[in-house]
Amino acid sequence: MQLYAGIHISDGKCVNPNKAHYLKNHIITSDPVKLALYWQEMGATYLHVVDLDAATMGYPVNGHIVRDIVNAVRIPIQYGGGIRTIKDIDAFLTMGVSRIIIGTQAILNPHFLKEALHIFGTERIVVGIDADNGMVAIEGRARISNFNSITLAQNVENIGVETIVYTDVLCATNMNGPDIENTKEMISRTHLNIIYSGGITSLNDLESLISCGADGAMIGTSLYTNKIRLDEAVMLCKRGGKGE
Structure with missing residues (x-):
């Protein structure tokens, strides 16, 4: 399973996105580049x-x-946030980003998603699905759409998408472990590569995601708060679990 080390940027700083950073000033570091280099030093591969x-x-x-x-x-980067145009995608890929995550526009404008897949290819375009009680949150999770998360996943798969970042918003907020049940359902009802995000707080959580068949996992808050050591998590995911 591929592990993704998170870097969440606001106002030029790296912040904890699950701690109302804009109100409580939960700044992890004022230098996101330094954090990126540290994650790389600790063994991050993406x-x-x-x-x-x-x-x-x-x-x-x-x-x-x-x-x-x-x-x-030196390691690849997948980027998400505010991608609304083909020009945006082209700018970040030209910059050297490896993959682009499309969220809101994938829901509101399927034609845009089709165009992006056609121009840039399925390996470089990923859809982000933020699930809040089964429904998809959009616009930075500020609004709940009328789309069911699994239905949306099936729809984008039909368009040609191969990989999604699936985030359970409540798990991400509460940090009480990942939503394994709904992740299993997402895996069983699609043929997508599923990168899971939300509520991962321990190596055991990563074990559970490996066991349920997730292709990847993104951790941010647990790294920021030292609940998980990145080097240990990377080694676990490379082994495919403790038992292997």
């Missing part, structure tokens, strides 16, 4: 970078920080 301001505002805000990260590290 970074998951999110521009939280862009996700809310609907256009890239901290692109210069993402560029600095790309220029600093």
Whole structure:
């Protein structure tokens, strides 16, 4: 299972997205590039970078920080946040980002998703699905759509998408473990590569995701709060579980 080390950017800083950073000033570091280099040093083989301001505002805000990260590290990066146009995608891929996560626009504008897949290919376009009580949250999770998460996953698969980042919003907020049951259902009802995010707090949680067949897992808050050591998590995922 591929592990993705998270970097969540707001106002040029790395923040904990599950701690109302904009109200409580939960800043992890004022230097996201330094954190990216640290994750790389700790064994990360893939970074998951999110521009939280862009996700809310609907256009890239901290692109210069993402560029600095790309220029600093040797490992691939998947980026999400505020992607609304083909020009946005092209700019980040040209910058050196390996994959782009499309969230809101994948739901509101299927034609845009089809066009992006046609131009850039399925390996470079990933759909982000944030599930809140089974329904898809959009616009930086500020609004709940009328789409069921599994139905949406099936729809984007039919369009040609191969990989999704599936986040359980309640698990991400409460940090009481991942939603294994719904992840299993997502896996069983689609043929997508599923990268799970939300509520992962221990190596045992990663074991559970490996066992249920997830293709990847993204951890952010548990790294920021030292609940999980990145080097140990990377080794576990490389082994495919403790028992292997």
